[in-house]
Amino acid sequence: MSKDLNMKVNVLPVTTYNFLHVNDGRLEIKxxxxxxxxxxxAKAVPAGVTLKENVPFEEAGEVxxxxxxxxxxxxxxxxxxxxxxxARDESQAxxxxxxxxxxxxxxxxxxxxxxxxVDEDAKVEEPIxxxxxxxxxxxxxxxxxxxxxxxxxxxxxxxYTSEKxxxxxxxxxTRLLAEDGATINLVKVQILGDGFVHFDDIGGACLKSGxxxxxxxxLGGKEIFNGAYINLSxxxxxxxxxxxxxxxxxxxxxMNYVADQRGKKTDASMQFKGVLMGTAQKTLRDTLxxxxxxxxxxxxxxxxxxxLSEDVVNRTMPVILCxxxxxxxxxxxTIGQLGEDLLFYMQCRGIDEExxxxxMIKARLESVARLIPDPAIKQLVLYYIQQIV
Amino acid sequence: xxxxxxxxxxxxxxxxxxxxxENEKDFYRMEEGLTRETVLKVSEEKNDPEWMRDFRLxxxxxxxxxxxPNWGPSIEGLDMDKISxxxxxxxxxxxxxxxxxxxxxxxxxxxxxxxxxxxSLAGVGAQYDSELVxxxxxxxxxxxxxxxxDLESALRSEYADMIKSHFMKLVPPTDHKFAALHxxxxxxxxxxxxPKNVKVEIPLQSYFRLNAAGAGQFEHTxxxxxxxxxxxxxxxxxxxxxxxxxxxxxxVELYVAKNARLRYSTIENWSKNMYNLNxxxxxxxxxxxMEWVSGSFGSHTSYLYPMTILKGAGSKMEFTGITFxxxxxxxxxxxxxxxxxxxxxxxxxxxxxxxxxxxxxxxSSVTIQSxxxxxxxxxxxxxxxxxxxxxxxTIPGMDIRTSDADVGHEAKIGRISDEAIFYLMSRGISEExxxxxxxxxxxxxxSKELPLEYAVEMNNLIKLEMSGNG
Numbered sequence: 001m002s003k004d005l006n007m008k009v010n011v012l013p014v015t016t017y018n019f020l021h022v023n024d025g026r027l028e029i030k031x032x033x034x035x036x037x038x039x040x041x042a043k044a045v046p047a048g049v050t051l052k053e054n055v056p057f058e059e060a061g062e063v064x065x066x067x068x069x070x071x072x073x074x075x076x077x078x079x080x081x082x083x084x085x086x087a088r089d090e091s092q093a094x095x096x097x098x099x100x101x102x103x104x105x106x107x108x109x110x111x112x113x114x115x116x117x118v119d120e121d122a123k124v125e126e127p128i129x130x131x132x133x134x135x136x137x138x139x140x141x142x143x144x145x146x147x148x149x150x151x152x153x154x155x156x157x158x159x160y161t162s163e164k165x166x167x168x169x170x171x172x173x174t175r176l177l178a179e180d181g182a183t184i185n186l187v188k189v190q191i192l193g194d195g196f197v198h199f200d201d202i203g204g205a206c207l208k209s210g211x212x213x214x215x216x217x218x219l220g221g222k223e224i225f226n227g228a229y230i231n232l233s234x235x236x237x238x239x240x241x242x243x244x245x246x247x248x249x250x251x252x253x254x255m256n257y258v259a260d261q262r263g264k265k266t267d268a269s270m271q272f273k274g275v276l277m278g279t280a281q282k283t284l285r286d287t288l289x290x291x292x293x294x295x296x297x298x299x300x301x302x303x304x305x306x307x308l309s310e311d312v313v314n315r316t317m318p319v320i321l322c323x324x325x326x327x328x329x330x331x332x333x334t335i336g337q338l339g340e341d342l343l344f345y346m347q348c349r350g351i352d353e354e355x356x357x358x359x360m361i362k363a364r365l366e367s368v369a370r371l372i373p374d375p376a377i378k379q380l381v382l383y384y385i386q387q388i389v
Numbered sequence: 390x391x392x393x394x395x396x397x398x399x400x401x402x403x404x405x406x407x408x409x410x411e412n413e414k415d416f417y418r419m420e421e422g423l424t425r426e427t428v429l430k431v432s433e434e435k436n437d438p439e440w441m442r443d444f445r446l447x448x449x450x451x452x453x454x455x456x457x458p459n460w461g462p463s464i465e466g467l468d469m470d471k472i473s474x475x476x477x478x479x480x481x482x483x484x485x486x487x488x489x490x491x492x493x494x495x496x497x498x499x500x501x502x503x504x505x506x507x508x509s510l511a512g513v514g515a516q517y518d519s520e521l522v523x524x525x526x527x528x529x530x531x532x533x534x535x536x537x538x539d540l541e542s543a544l545r546s547e548y549a550d551m552i553k554s555h556f557m558k559l560v561p562p563t564d565h566k567f568a569a570l571h572x573x574x575x576x577x578x579x580x581x582x583x584p585k586n587v588k589v590e591i592p593l594q595s596y597f598r599l600n601a602a603g604a605g606q607f608e609h610t611x612x613x614x615x616x617x618x619x620x621x622x623x624x625x626x627x628x629x630x631x632x633x634x635x636x637x638x639x640x641v642e643l644y645v646a647k648n649a650r651l652r653y654s655t656i657e658n659w660s661k662n663m664y665n666l667n668x669x670x671x672x673x674x675x676x677x678x679m680e681w682v683s684g685s686f687g688s689h690t691s692y693l694y695p696m697t698i699l700k701g702a703g704s705k706m707e708f709t710g711i712t713f714x715x716x717x718x719x720x721x722x723x724x725x726x727x728x729x730x731x732x733x734x735x736x737x738x739x740x741x742x743x744x745x746x747x748x749x750x751x752x753s754s755v756t757i758q759s760x761x762x763x764x765x766x767x768x769x770x771x772x773x774x775x776x777x778x779x780x781x782x783t784i785p786g787m788d789i790r791t792s793d794a795d796v797g798h799e800a801k802i803g804r805i806s807d808e809a810i811f812y813l814m815s816r817g818i819s820e821e822x823x824x825x826x827x828x829x830x831x832x833x834x835x836s837k838e839l840p841l842e843y844a845v846e847m848n849n850l851i852k853l854e855m856s857g858n859g
Contacts, residue, residue, distance in 0.1 A: 014460075014784060016460050016786060017786065018459070018460070019754075020754055022786055079746070079778070081748075082463070082748070082750055082782070083459065083461060290802070292777060307789065310792055310793065313789075313790050314787070314789040315786070315788050316786070317784070318783075318785060318798065319782075319785075320783040320802050321780075321782045321783075322772065322774060322781045322802045324774070324777050326804055327774075329801065329802040330799070330800065331783070331800040332797075332800075333797065333798040333799075335789055335796040336795040337792045337795075339795075
């Protein structure tokens with residue numbers, strides 16, 4: 001199927017100055033060859049996990065609709081922030097970082113979804129590894145729902161790779177539900193070729209004491225869009241994310257991460273570590289949203305961006321929205337080149353500036369890569385980082 | 390509530406919320422709404438030169454073309470068809486305080502302006518509704534060559550060309566809808582010129598009072614601080630409360646030349662029916678220093694983000710601000726800075742307090758252009774939530790286009806710690822007073838930047854807001 005894409009994605013939860021060009025991202029591609037049904041499959045589905053393949057995208061969202069009252073529970077006293085954009089994603093079964101246009105794309109072209117359901121109290125030790133090695137000219141979208149029932153734990157590793165010179169299009173939607181006391185460990189690794197346009201959209205909800213741990217590495221691709229919107233709906237729900245990125249040459253990276261904190265004593269931590277080189281452009285939107293009723297909650301968002309070229313463009317929008325007195329929200333960002341003190345320290349030890357840069361690139365990316373539980377994929381990532389630096 | 394607190398609240402409340410009766414004998418009021426005719430009428434009232442009249446008409450055209458902002462607080466309650474763009478007392482501006490009409494003089498006496506002039510200011514401008522009613526600068530300051538006058542007089546003086554080449558060049562009417570509105574109907578405001586190497590030791594002050602109900606105030610402040618000069622300018626504003634919307638769409642343009650320094654301090658306490666859509670911008674040349682101190686307490690709705698363009702190499706900007714959003718208020722405030730020159734430095738430090746359902750939003754932008762090698766920017770914004778029916782939102786943006794820059798940002802949102810309240814209460818202080826003390830301490834980094842009299846006023850405003858009588 002040949003298709004033009006013109007999607008408004010990664011909409012900031014509240015709009016701000018237009019001149020900053022951060023209110024949303026625009027995914028535009030003409031005449032792409034788009035296929036469905038190419039979802040990556042695990043070699044084996046571990047015990048305690050049930051896989052239902054090729055479920056229509058909308059139907060796969062039923063598990064979220066069935067829990068909507070719990071996921072979106074709110075006190076009536078909620079006052080919206082100025083120019084909130086939530087209404088445009090109301091049609092989604094579960095709100096995602098990139099938003100409703102991704103769901104529309106799946107619905108329009110009859111996209112399907114693989115639904116992984118983890119049995120109650122099942123602790124699945126073996127990671128589910130979904131690896132997709134793409135060829136030049138590939139065009140496709142795929143989707144997963146990971147539903148961890150009460151007290152269960154599962155780790156899912158998704159890796160998208162191709163030859164360095166390859167180009168094409170890959171769109172992925174991953175929706176997560178961690179029920180009471182359940183934990184989902186989601187690992188995403190993207191090492192696509194320099195001609196790829198790629199989006200990776202995540203939406204999730206954690207019920208009482210539910211937890212989502214997200215580890216993601218965006219290392220390749222020409223134009224990358226990703227986002228995650230995680231509802232911490234009930235008491236003691238938590239979301240921890242570690243994202244590493246490398247954007248180089250004329251590549252573009254556009255991100256939108258939101259922790260929507262509704263339950264009491266919820267905990268969100270979002271860490272972003274990245275490197276920009278060449279004429280790369282990066283936009284990061286990261287939002288902590290403390291809603292009424294989230295008393296006792298804490299949230300922390302930290303960014304460490306290393307800029308290694310005169311011509312990079314780095315846009316950062318660290319937003320904290322708050323309508324709850326008893327919360328602690330923090331944001332910190334350090335953006336720039338290598339510090340003079342650090343360089344001096346390195347040079348005192350016989351390490352020149354170029355080598356110091358290589359060490360710091362590796363340090364940033366490998367600190368995230370170390371969290372990958374699958375040894376083969378971890379090795380692949382470390383090798384790729386080594387090649388790049 | 391303690392008796393003492395009741396007394397503080399009552400005194401302060403009456404300080405700002407009193408009205409003069411607007412009668413036809415003493416006041417001229419233009420009909421509500423914004424049309425070509427009203428703009429021409431304002432121009433005629435001001436005896437504009439031809440270029441200014443044409444400029445106003447061009448601005449009106451832009452106002453009708455430019456969309457409302459698609460971000461920020463709602464301004465649906467503002468209906469320009471119900472706002473009079475021009476209201477003035479029929480008396481002319483005076484250079485002696487005793488010549489000011491009695492009713493207006495009483496208003497400014499109650500606000501303490503003449504006393505402040507006598508005790509701590511180098512010059513005062515007092516604007517009442519759309520026009521300045523009093524302007525004076527101390528002889529010794531004038532003798533240094535400092536010009537401090539109303540903008541209309543300056544337009545017809547030897548400074549006419551200087552004004553023409555600077556007026557709305559920093560804030561062009563295309564900037565946003567209310568900049569265009571300002572350009573169309575501006576009236577009043579001050580012109581300050583500080584010659585090369587002149588240091589004005591004590592501050593100048595302009596005070597803006599909007600007495601009329603359903604009216605707009607559109608004063609324009611233009612300050613040029615020439616090479617090596619130094620000035621502290623203070624701006625105060627207040628209005629009585631009405632049940633209809635009032636509008637303030639002023640404009641401040643500040644030019645800081647090479648090696649010059651300008652400190653611009655504002656204590657804003659507009660009444661809580663005011664839409665405060667004010668635009669302030671500074672351009673700083675080589676090694677110049679721009680310092681903003683800003684306290685926002687009043688208004689129903691505010692859009693206020695003083696912007697600094699650090700054009701010259703080595704230029705610096707420091708913004709220190711506090712916003713207190715109480716019941717019924719939606720205050721969207723912050724700062725913007727653009728680094729253009731090499732080795733430019735900016736420091737933004739803000740505090741925001743939300744209480745009784747108020748919405749306080751900190752919004753900012755830090756832009757580092759590719760030419761701003763070795764630029765440094767630091768942003769710190771703290772928000773304090775005093776209850777769970779209020780909002781405190783932080784929306785900072787950064788756009789960095791060179792690797793050779795250092796940008797640091799930190800934001801915190803939290804509450805008053807129980808331990809701190811317990812500590813104070815264990816020493817015999819009531820819970821309410823303990824909270825008020827902690828909030829005053831939270832605001833201390835801002836108040837210490839103000840002259841003593843204004844720091845006292847700011848602390849009184851905080852006490853007033855904390856007591857719920859603001």
